[in-house]
Every structure is written in structure tokens, then in C-alpha cells.
Amino acid sequence: MSSSDNPAGLIAELDGIDGLEAEVGVPLSGYATFRIGGPADCVVRVHNQSALEALLSVTGRLELPFEIVGLGSNVLFPDEGLPGVVAQLAGDLASFRFQGTRVTAGGGMTLARLAKQSAAQGLQGLEALAGFPSTVGGAVFMNAGSYGVEIKDVLVEATVLERDGRVRQLSPEQLEPSYRQTNLRGTGAIVVSATFQLQDGNAEKALQRIEELNRRRWASLPSGRPNAGSIFRNPEGDYAGRLIEACGLKGACCGDAQISPEHANVIVNNGRARADEVLELMLQARRAVEERFGVQLVPEVQLLGPLRERWRSALGRGETGPR
Ligand SMILES: Cc1cc2nc3c(=O)[nH]c(=O)nc-3n(C[C@H](O)[C@H](O)[C@H](O)COP(=O)(O)OP(=O)(O)OC[C@H]3O[C@@H](n4cnc5c(N)ncnc54)[C@H](O)[C@@H]3O)c2cc1C
Incomplete structure (x- = not known):
């Protein structure tokens, strides 16, 4: 079955799962900073891990294509849209909690917000990563970085849900991070949450650093026009x-x-x-x-x-x- 053959059937299946909000025929342009993309058969906001597991089980059984999207700041959606399900993490999967100098955040949490909340608690380490649009999951998947800091540098552990329903705790080394990539690429695994090790610091200074780096960044980027940041990776030793x-x-x-x-x-x-x-x-x-x-x-x-x-x-x- 394809969801475009029977969107009502898919919605009926998903309606029975707590923690999912599904919509059919939603233009993906609204889910990408590029503001480009035709309709997805179905966009689903997923509020907790068990709903995500149930969603994967339905899409697997119906053999539907499945994509996960964060803030859509590094994706180009096709003009004809996407078949199957496009999922976005929300609710519990976009929340966070501190434990001493560590913070654990859901894959759908906005990284800039997490950095600011951490800085406000006097915890530093995420300031350099606060200046670009990203979720925690998207950043871990991409090994995002800026101003000499990559997310792997502060990552303690990522919890990922594999397509076969297995949940794994992965250390940064197990993700084999390199420049703008990890070995999650092509596996379909979803970053459900991630834990970061921060350092005790001064709240005011950390917040000021975020503002200063953001000013520098926005001065160097095209203003006002929708885009997806860098289109190509920088080749070794060049730009x-x-x-x-x-x-x-x-x-x-x-x-x-x-x-x-x-x-x-x-x-x-x-x-x-x-x-x-x-x-x-x-x-x-x-x-x-x-x-x-x-x-x-x-x-x-x-x-x-x-x-x-x-x-x-x-x-x-x-x-x-x-x-
Ligand atoms: C103005 C601008 C500036 C930028 N500057 C930088 C920069 O300085 N440094 C940098 O590294 N990047 C930069 N980017 C690119 C982009 O912000 C990052 O790659 C970001 O980490 C993508 O996160 P996202 O949540 O938007 O992911 P999306 O763009 O939504 O998705 C990107 C990829 O990640 C996958 N993904 C998303 N969430 C998950 C998840 N929970 N689990 C598994 N896979 C997932 C998606 O399937 C997709 O393949 C910039 C982009 C813009 C628009």
C-alpha cells in the first residue's frame, strides 16, 4: 500500500496511537528553511518514544517511505513532495532536563534554546552551537559544528531508535563522527535523545558569548532570503x-x-x-x-x-x- 492510495486508511491506523498528530497532504515547504517542497502524503508530529515506536511499526508493516525532519535547515525537499510519512519530534521528544553538569534533551529540542537555557543555568559548552537553526537530533545526525566546536565534542551519549525497533545507547566514538557526518547516515536510525557534558561557568558571560557569536554569524550570512546554510561541504584545506x-x-x-x-x-x-x-x-x-x-x-x-x-x-x- 502507498499512503497516497489510501491516506484515510493510514490516518485511521495512526489515530489509534496516543501521542501522534497526523495531517495529510501538507506542503513540505513549511518544514524547510529553504521554503521549498511539495506535499507529503502525511506529516506526523510524534510526542513520545512509544508513539514513535508504534509509528515505525505501522510504516514498516505498510512498507511506507519514512523520513524524519528537524527544523528542516539542511534539507531540500522535492517539488513533487514525498510519499509516505514525514515525522517531526515534539512533546516529550523535544524536552530537556539537567542532572548536575549534564543535560539530556529530546531529539526534537531546538539546540539554540537548549544552549541558552544551559547558559542561563551557568552551564557552558553549547554556546558556539547556538547560532544556527537545528534540533538536537539533526545536529547529532549531521555532527553539526561552528566556531571550532562540533556537537561530538560535548556529546556523552545518544539514544537512537533503529528502524527494526531496537533502542541503542551510542557513545560519540560509536557514531564515528567526522566533518558534517556520522555513521547514522543512510541507516534510518532516529536520534531520540542526547546527553551533553557541560561545565560550570558564569551565566552572564555564557549568554553574552552566545549573543556575540550570533552577531558575528548573522553578519557573514545572506540576510532575509530563505536558504539551507552551506550547500556543499568544504573540501579538505579549502572552502x-x-x-x-x-x-x-x-x-x-x-x-x-x-x-x-x-x-x-x-x-x-x-x-x-x-x-x-x-x-x-x-x-x-x-x-x-x-x-x-x-x-x-x-x-x-x-x-x-x-x-x-x-x-x-x-x-x-x-x-x-x-x-
Ligand atoms: C542559516 C543557516 C546556517 C547554518 N549554519 C550551520 C553551521 O554553522 N554549522 C552546521 O553544522 N550547520 C549549519 N547549518 C545547517 C543546519 O542548520 C544543520 O545541519 C542542522 O544541524 C540541521 O538540523 P535540523 O534539525 O534542521 O535537521 P534537518 O535539516 O531537519 O535534517 C537534516 C538531516 O538530519 C536528519 N535528522 C533530523 N532529525 C533527526 C533525528 N532526530 N534523528 C535522526 N536524523 C535526524 C534528517 O533526516 C536529515 O537527513 C546552517 C543552516 C542554515 C539555514
Whole structure:
């Protein structure tokens, strides 16, 4: 069964599960900072772990595609939308609690809010990670980082729910974190919660540091236009933005998608940009940089649904892309 064949049937199945809120045909543009994406068959907000386990069991039994989304700040959804279920963690799965100098937060908790709450308690360690849109789960999955700090540096343990229903506690080493990735990529495992080790510090200073770093960050990013942060990972020892700019592509447009005139590794949505237009600009940048510098840029943004295959086939060499 596909959920588009029988959305009412799927909703009826999900209605029986406590802690789920499901909606059909919801435009995914509302779930991505890019503001791009057609409708999902079904978007489900999941409020606790047992509801998440039950949801996975239903989607597994019905063989429905399943994607998890955080704040949607590093994803490109396809124009035609996504079949199956797109889930977002909420409620208990977006809460947090302190235990001494440790904090445990649900995968759906906003990282910036967690950093501010920790700083306000006089606990420091998350300040450098407060300046970009992310959930705790998305950041652990991506091994997000900024200003020299990666989330693995403060992570004690992540609790993940595997697609087969197994729950595992993973240390940072077990996640094999590297630049903007972990070994969760491609496994379908969901980060349900994560525990971070913080240090005793001064609340006022920690809050000031967050403000100061945020000011620096927003001064360096394209203002006002929807985007998904860095489109490509930086190649070893260089910057994707420098290479794209050197190819003369800063400001290049495809429809309403544009390589930002302010930062060449960011694509902005100037109004009604389509995912296919963003993909076209990504391909132009990738080809130009390879031709001129022999460097193959790798997407940092997660291409979802058929976009992954379109990227691979446009490059024509079985490249796996971001996931
Ligand atoms: C303006 C801007 C600035 C940015 N700056 C930075 C930066 O400085 N450093 C940086 O690292 N990133 C940056 N990013 C990218 C992005 O914010 C990070 O990658 C962020 O961690 C993504 O988190 P998210 O919750 O939005 O995940 P999403 O974008 O929703 O999802 C990203 C991937 O994570 C997966 N995922 C989400 N939640 C979970 C979960 N609970 N369990 C398992 N997988 C999950 C999704 O399936 C998807 O594959 C920036 C983005 C923007 C728009």
C-alpha cells in the first residue's frame, strides 16, 4: 500500500496511537528553511518514544517511505513532495532536563534554546552551537559544528531508535563522527535523545558569548532570503564558497534560485524557487569547480526523495551524494 492510495486508511491506523498528530497532504515547504517542497502524503508530529515506536511499526508493516525532519535547515525537499510519512519530534521528544553538569534533551529540542537555557543555568559548552537553526537530533545526525566546536565534542551519549525497533545507547566514538557526518547516515536510525557534558561557568558571560557569536554569524550570512546554510561541504584545506566564487558563479540564477551574491556556498530562494532549480545550480557549481580545480564538491544539504537519484544520474558516475 502507498499512503497516497489510501491516506484515510493510514490516518485511521495512526489515530489509534496516543501521542501522534497526523495531517495529510501538507506542503513540505513549511518544514524547510529553504521554503521549498511539495506535499507529503502525511506529516506526523510524534510526542513520545512509544508513539514513535508504534509509528515505525505501522510504516514498516505498510512498507511506507519514512523520513524524519528537524527544523528542516539542511534539507531540500522535492517539488513533487514525498510519499509516505514525514515525522517531526515534539512533546516529550523535544524536552530537556539537567542532572548536575549534564543535560539530556529530546531529539526534537531546538539546540539554540537548549544552549541558552544551559547558559542561563551557568552551564557552558553549547554556546558556539547556538547560532544556527537545528534540533538536537539533526545536529547529532549531521555532527553539526561552528566556531571550532562540533556537537561530538560535548556529546556523552545518544539514544537512537533503529528502524527494526531496537533502542541503542551510542557513545560519540560509536557514531564515528567526522566533518558534517556520522555513521547514522543512510541507516534510518532516529536520534531520540542526547546527553551533553557541560561545565560550570558564569551565566552572564555564557549568554553574552552566545549573543556575540550570533552577531558575528548573522553578519557573514545572506540576510532575509530563505536558504539551507552551506550547500556543499568544504573540501579538505579549502572552502567550497571560495572555489564557486572563483568560477564566477556568485549571484548566478536559475529561476528564483540564486547562488547568494553575499556567500557563494549558499543558495537562496528569491521567492518561488523550485527544488529542481536549486539542483540545477548545484550541478553547475559542482561541474565548474571540477573543471577548473579538479575538486568534486559533495553536497552538505540532504537531498530527499528523487532528488538524490537526479543528482547521481546527472553526474553519471554512480556518485552516492549526501546519503
Ligand atoms: C542559516 C543557516 C546556517 C547554518 N549554519 C550551520 C553551521 O554553522 N554549522 C552546521 O553544522 N550547520 C549549519 N547549518 C545547517 C543546519 O542548520 C544543520 O545541519 C542542522 O544541524 C540541521 O538540523 P535540523 O534539525 O534542521 O535537521 P534537518 O535539516 O531537519 O535534517 C537534516 C538531516 O538530519 C536528519 N535528522 C533530523 N532529525 C533527526 C533525528 N532526530 N534523528 C535522526 N536524523 C535526524 C534528517 O533526516 C536529515 O537527513 C546552517 C543552516 C542554515 C539555514
